[in-house]
Amino acid sequence: MRVFLGVKTYQLVSRVFIHPISPPAAVRCGRAASRCVHGSSENGKHPPSMLRHLTSKIKATGPIPVAEYMREVLTNPVTGxxxxxxxxxxxxxxxxxxxxxQIFGELVGVWIVSEWMGAGRPGTLQxxxxxxxxxSLAGDILRVFSQLRSVLGETSVSLHLVEVSPALSLVQAQNLTGTCSREAHREDDPVYRRGTTGMGTPASWYRRLEDVPAGFSxxxxxxxxxxxxxHKFQKTEQGWREVMVDTDPDKPDALRFVLAPSPTLASCTLVQAGERREHVEVCAEGGVIIQQLAQRIVGDGGAALIADYGHDGTKTDTFRGFKEHQLHDVLSSPGSADLTADVDFSYLRWMAGGGVACLGPISQRTFLKNMGIDTRMQVLLRSCSDASSRKQLISSYHRLTDPADMGQRFHFFSLLHPGRLARPQHPEGLKLERKRSPAPLPVAGFSELSFS
Ligand SMILES: C[S@@+](CC[C@H](N)C(=O)[O-])C[C@H]1O[C@@H](n2cnc3c(N)ncnc32)[C@H](O)[C@@H]1O
Incomplete structure (x- = not known):
């Protein structure tokens, strides 16, 4: 039975809790919008197909949760x-x-080799x-692996890419394997593309994490x-209410935010007891993925390095759009702009559970400096005589590390096998004081002792 959720029962949400985002230029995490039009069609005549799809969906079922809106807009298999x-x-x-x-990926590559060593140099590395x-990141990491071949020895390395976008998977295949990849014959094959990188590493593409084979990763x-x-939730006098996306009865081809009139399954289950903020965003899908990562790391060994902009359970409304390097109204011309929200690292840590060790979040600046970005820069600058390349190198260094740029806004967070941080038990027992096992290797990037 179709339940009709009359528009009038939904309370309109004015976007008072939508905080403007502060600068820098042309990076995904910043720059104030120079234009913010409200939900009109792109050519003024016909609504674009994503908007048509969403409006008919809303007309059929009633307002949809922000999570469903975001999923449709970003990853709808046809128009996402x-x-x-x-x-x-x-x-x-x-x-x-x-x-x-490239320095960014190189330092992440060094981190991976360091964690592989900290795990006891297993014979396979996914x-x-x-x-x-x-x-680009995978390419820079693989280049580090090839430069550290003497360290990795006979370790069998393979590359596994989880990518929902066929268009981007083609770009990745081109950049990593040239012409050496091919699509799966069957559409339902969980590995939808296979190839070999220029350095001979086997590469596989998946739509979902659960399809990646088990093993040290x-x-x-x-x-x-x-x-x-x-999902977005607003505290009201009646309790938590989910923010939904609805069609705007006053403007053709426009969308608006409304509040669900009564609790939804999501508002009952996703808002944590004792939440003090007035407005919260919860990425349930991210929580499920972090649980899968934690289970794999505990079961098969390995680690995860997550880098993103985010907060530790403090921010409220961070949902925003980007188009042509400018802020863009999230409800305007859906499908034509990127949609994004800050990552709540406290939620990820909570969802990871107690079985896995969590480090961070720490700022990108701290991580890169601990990984030795300054030393690497000096080496690159010494070997670079061309003035414009030197200028370019220095400018990218500042973009990555300056607190006012990406240095403070982006954070690194890691999941590690619980044994990674523990002093290993000496096989003959700790009573043999002189044979005490060595302390575990410090975790690079998260410790000042590491590469600086
Ligand atoms: C913001 S881009 C970041 C790309 C890259 N990691 C970088 O930093 O340059 C997000 C990437 O995640 C992919 N993606 C988005 N949602 C996804 C999902 N549900 N499953 C798998 N990949 C997804 C996108 O296609 C894209 O490759």
Whole structure:
């Protein structure tokens, strides 16, 4: 039976709790919007197909949760924002750290090798990247692996990319394997593309994390969790109410936020008891993925390195859109702009549970400095005589590390096997004081002792 949720029973949400985002230029996490039009069609005549799809859905079922709106807009298999085209880089809508400088991926590569060593140098290493964009980060990491071949020895390395976008998977395949990849014959094959990178590493593409084979893995997720759908909740005198997306009866082809008139399943289950904020965003999908990562790391060994903009359970409304490097109204021309929300690291830590060890979040600046970005910069500058390349190097260094730029806004968070931080038991027992086992290796990046 279809339940009709009359528009009048929904309370209109004025966007008072939508805080403006503060600067810098042309990075995904910043720059104030120069235009914010409200939900009108792109050509003024016909609503774009994503808007048509959403309005008919809302007319059929009533207002939809923000999470459903975000999922449809970003990853709808036909018209989703990520599914259609390559959206990253100067010609796209936003730019990310791995695209700004190769140093970023190189230092992440060093972190991975360090964690592989800390885990006792297992004979196989799966590098698993969630949401690999153009494949630049994976490419820079693999280059480090090849430079550290003498350290990795005979270790069998494989690359596993979890990517929902066919368009971006093609860009990744091109960048990582050239022409050496092919699509699966069957559409329902969980590995939808296979290939071999220029350095001979086997690469596989999956739509879902659960399809990646078990085994010792280092997981990397850069600006992945912020792209997952969030639920939004508003505290009212009647209790928590979910924010929904509705059609606007006063404006054709426009959408608006409304509050659900009564509790929804999500508002009953996702808002934590004792929550003090007036407005919260919960990324349930991110919580499920972090649980899967934690279970894999505890069961098979390995670690996860998550880098994103976010907070530790303090922020309220962070949902925003980006188009052509400018802030964009999240409800306007859906499907034409990126949608994103800050990652709540306290929620990820809570969902990871007690079985896995969590480190961070720490700022990108701290992580990169601990990983030795200053030393690496000096080496690169010494070998670079061209004035414009030097200028470019220095400018990307500042973008990545300056507190006013990406240095303070982006954070690193890690999941580790619980044994990684424990002093290993000496096989003959601790009573043999002189043979005490060595202290575990410090975790690079999260410790000042590491590479600086
Ligand atoms: C913001 S981009 C970040 C790309 C890259 N990591 C970087 O930093 O340059 C988000 C990436 O996650 C992918 N993505 C988004 N939602 C996804 C999902 N539910 N499952 C798998 N991949 C997803 C997108 O297609 C894209 O590759």
């Amino acid at each position: 924002y990520y599914v259609k085209k390559d959206v990253l880089g100067p010609d796209g809508d936003f730019i990310t750290s791995p695209e700004i400088s 590098l698993v990247e969630l949401g690999p964009g153009k494949g 280092i997981f990397v997720a850069h600006e992945f969790f912020d792209a997952l759908p969030i």
